[in-house]
Amino acid sequence: MPKSISSICGIVTATPSPLASDGQIDQNAVASLVRHVITQGASAIAPNGGTGEYTALTDRQRSQMVEYSVEAANGDVPVISGILSPGLNDTIAAGRSACALGADALMVVTPYYSRPTQAGIVDYYKAVSDAVDAEIMLYEIPYRTGVSLTPDTVAALAEQTRVVAMKACNNDLSQQLKVLEAAGNKISILSGEENVFPVHVAMGAKGGLLATSCIFQSVWNRIYEAASQNRLADAMDLHARLMPVVDALFSEHNPAPLKAALSLLGRPYGDVLPPLRPASAALQQKLQQLIPAFLAAEAGN
Numbered sequence: 001m002p003k004s005i006s007s008i009c010g011i012v013t014a015t016p017s018p019l020a021s022d023g024q025i026d027q028n029a030v031a032s033l034v035r036h037v038i039t040q041g042a043s044a045i046a047p048n049g050g051t052g053e054y055t056a057l058t059d060r061q062r063s064q065m066v067e068y069s070v071e072a073a074n075g076d077v078p079v080i081s082g083i084l085s086p087g088l089n090d091t092i093a094a095g096r097s098a099c100a101l102g103a104d105a106l107m108v109v110t111p112y113y114s115r116p117t118q119a120g121i122v123d124y125y126k127a128v129s130d131a132v133d134a135e136i137m138l139y140e141i142p143y144r145t146g147v148s149l150t151p152d153t154v155a156a157l158a159e160q161t162r163v164v165a166m167k168a169c170n171n172d173l174s175q176q177l178k179v180l181e182a183a184g185n186k187i188s189i190l191s192g193e194e195n196v197f198p199v200h201v202a203m204g205a206k207g208g209l210l211a212t213s214c215i216f217q218s219v220w221n222r223i224y225e226a227a228s229q230n231r232l233a234d235a236m237d238l239h240a241r242l243m244p245v246v247d248a249l250f251s252e253h254n255p256a257p258l259k260a261a262l263s264l265l266g267r268p269y270g271d272v273l274p275p276l277r278p279a280s281a282a283l284q285q286k287l288q289q290l291i292p293a294f295l296a297a298e299a300g301n
Contacts, residue, residue: 002104003078005135006164008188009206009228010043011220012080013213014051016255016262017065019270025064029269033214033262034072040217042077043207045069046107048098049082050144051211051255056273062094063101070102078104080137086113088127095132107137107167107209112145118153122160129162136162137209141169141192151175151182158186167192167209173199180204194246198235201227211254212246215261215291219298241297245290252283260284261291 015037018029034045047065048054054062069079081098083106085091095106111124129136138157142148148170149157157163166183169192170176176196180189184204191200191208201207201224213220219242226235249257253276259269260279264287271278279287 002099002134003075004164005044005078005080005105005137006188008043008078008137008165008190011041011207011213011217011224012044012046012190012209013037013042013217014046014049014082014209014211015065015069015214016211016259016269017047017052017057017061018268019061019273023061025061025068026270027064027068029267030065030068031072033267034069037214037217038073038076041221042213042217044078044080044104045073046080046082046209048084049107049139050084050141051214051258052082053255053273053276054082054084056276059094059097063097066098066101066103080105080107082107082109082139084109084139086111088124091128092131095128095134099132099134103134105135105137105165106132107139109139109141110145110147110149112147116147118150121147121149121153122156125157125161125163132162134162135164137190138163138166138187139169139192140166143169148175149179151178154179155182155186158183163187165190168200168205169193171196173203176200176205177203194250195243198223198227198232198239201235202230202232211258212249214258215249215265216242216245242294245287245294248283248286248290252279253277257283257287261287264288264291 018026020026047069081103165188188206191205256279
């Protein structure tokens with residue numbers, strides 16, 4: 001029985017895809033990281049998103065990420081498999097495959113390239129909902145897809161499709177507030193933006209689906225707890241201490257810096273796939289200074 005994400009809250013961790021020398025997914029690396037973040041308090045695991053380099057992976061590699069993540073999670077938390085395909089048939093096929101491998105839910109990005117209307121987007125998610133028996137997390141990331149959702153569209157998706165949650169990647173807090181007002185009582189809306197996360201939670205987001213939580217899971221948990229318990233000043237203080245490291249991790253194309261950071265921490269995750277390039281030597285050196293210093297400072301608090 002799949003674990004429901006209809007009431008998902010807290011910090012969901014987006015996981016990168018570790019590649020072994022033979023080009024296949026490194027199962028041991030997946031298992032080690034998944035167990036680590038679950039132990040640290042992750043609410044769910046989200047492989048095969050942008051952090052997981054979905055668009056660069058083969059179908060076999062995507063399947064391996066789902067299979068190994070499900071096995072490692074062992075039913076302790078939901079596994080939410082990302083689907084970043086732009087076309088309906090590919091999305092349906094990927095969704096059915098992920099569910100057959102044990103994924104609890106699907107994170108489906110808004111259809112891009114075709115520049116759909118808002119009504120067309122609703123039709124798209126209706127078609128996915130009809131074809132795949134799984135809960136759906138709506139994934140809006142307009143600075144990658146060029147597709148923005150109106151608050152009314154989010155509300156319609158909550159009412160007319162299998163969408164029960166949303167990863168909202170939009171730095172426009174006025175837009176996010178309108179979305180929360182329109183649909184926050186219908187679906188579980190999670191922030192996808194580290195840089196505005198505490199404010200988004202204070203506005204009503206139920207948590208976050210973040211990339212850097214695979215390194216700082218417990219820190220993001222503390223920020224979430226403070227922001228969700230009306231201790232915004234505490235959340236902002238810890239957030240301000242963390243942000244120089246987060247800014248460095250996003251100063252080059254995700255997930256290259258993230259993979260470099262994991263390797264620095266003894267979790268080698270291999271290189272990123274073309275067209276991405278590995279983190280620069282200068283950034284790797286910067287991370288070698290920032291991350292241990294931050295972790296040491298927080299260990300003393």
